[in-house]
Amino acid sequence: MTKLNPFEVVQKQLDKCAKIIKLDSNVHEILRVPMRELHVSLPIRMDDGSIKVFQGFRVQYNDARGPTKGGIRFHPDETIDTVRALAAWMTWKCALLDLPLGGAKGGVICNPKQMSQGELERLSRAYINQVGQFIGPDKDIPAPDVYTNPQVMAWMMDEYSKIAGKNRFGVVTGKPLGVGGSAGRGDATARGGLHTVREAAKVCGIDLKKATIAVQGYGNAGYYAAYLAKTLFGSKIVAVSDTKGGIFSKGGLDPEAVREHKAKTGSVINFPNTKPISNEKLLELEVDILIPAALENVITGKNAPNIKAKIVAELANGPTTPEADDILYKNGVHVIPDFLCNAGGVTVSYFEMVQNFYMYYWSEKEVHERLKNKITAAYSSVLKASKEYNVNMRQAAYIVAVKRVAEAMKIRGWI
Ligand code: NAD
16 A cells, blocks of 8 residues: 655645635645745764764744744654645644644654664754754744654753854743743643543533543553543543553543553553453444544544544544544544644643743643633634534634634735
């Protein structure tokens, strides 16, 4: 099977949305391609004394609504088309959350698992040396993504500050707390997702105190989703999984105890008093809410007819294929699309930027409150558009986001 080119997928999604909203053809043409991209070569001194040259990218997709924002990915399979696609999705995600930001993404083709800390630090600093002129706190603000973390962000901020000759904390987000990070960033993605679940439960008439939930993936997104659903809603987490398999308990799991078990043994499997369950079966469980929080393309045309959950909350990016999407919609499953459901992370990243500009830091409680307001408003605007245009929640999210970007382009006189 030929692998889908992610950038072609992005263009197709936009074309579909453009047709529904009768988007101005000039706006459509501009939005089909990135505004700017930079390709760089990064010569790095490796620990054995040799020099290795890595390829890096930064793509600024559209900045009509404000400075661009998006993560930097270190990955051996990185391609410019993946970066372009992710930059486009960041544009829609920021617009949907009504953040005053455009979308961007960056990447370096490398395998961090085979690199020492010293090599990673030199690579992170070299990246900033090469793209430093292209980014900036009021221009384009990177963040962590796959295989980049708060430490990488701290090195990048430090390098940028050295070049600028002054502290420039606001140049990247997702930094450690001691150097301008924000309270509440750790669980922001799951917490934001659960706010959308709370709204969806109202629409579907589900009492969250009595609801059953299955979570696929038990990393940052999945663990916090399970933990917060139990502690905030009182819901019952009946199944969770990771790469090695899943566990099921009719009476409900203690998410914190499962996390400790995974930390000790490397997996959620074999947690006492649970039954084993495969990742495939977990998705088809008779539960109220299903939270895919691991990989893309897990709900397909094949298993979508067997999904019994009333709500699918996509914390993972791209867990549902377009074919599955249509089946779920036809079957009345309420899907909270990824770029709405998992937008809590970028929202708190935006709060981090604001705090860096102010040099005044908010309490965790303030961050939680502001996140709740932002993402709840975004959910309402998507629900409204889905009713107005009689489309599923994903198409509705595109409609809201693309309209906002198009409006900014028109107001600025680009069209
Ligand atoms: P993570 O690496 O912390 O955790 C991933 C989890 O998924 C692990 O428990 C892993 O064992 C599990 N997993 C991997 N392959 C699996 C498989 N085949 N079957 C079942 N489980 C599998 O990653 P994360 O940060 O939690 O991200 C998970 C998803 O959420 C990704 O799609 C990511 O893009 C998305 N997301 C995360 C954030 C965030 O802030 N962490 C933000 C937006 C989107």
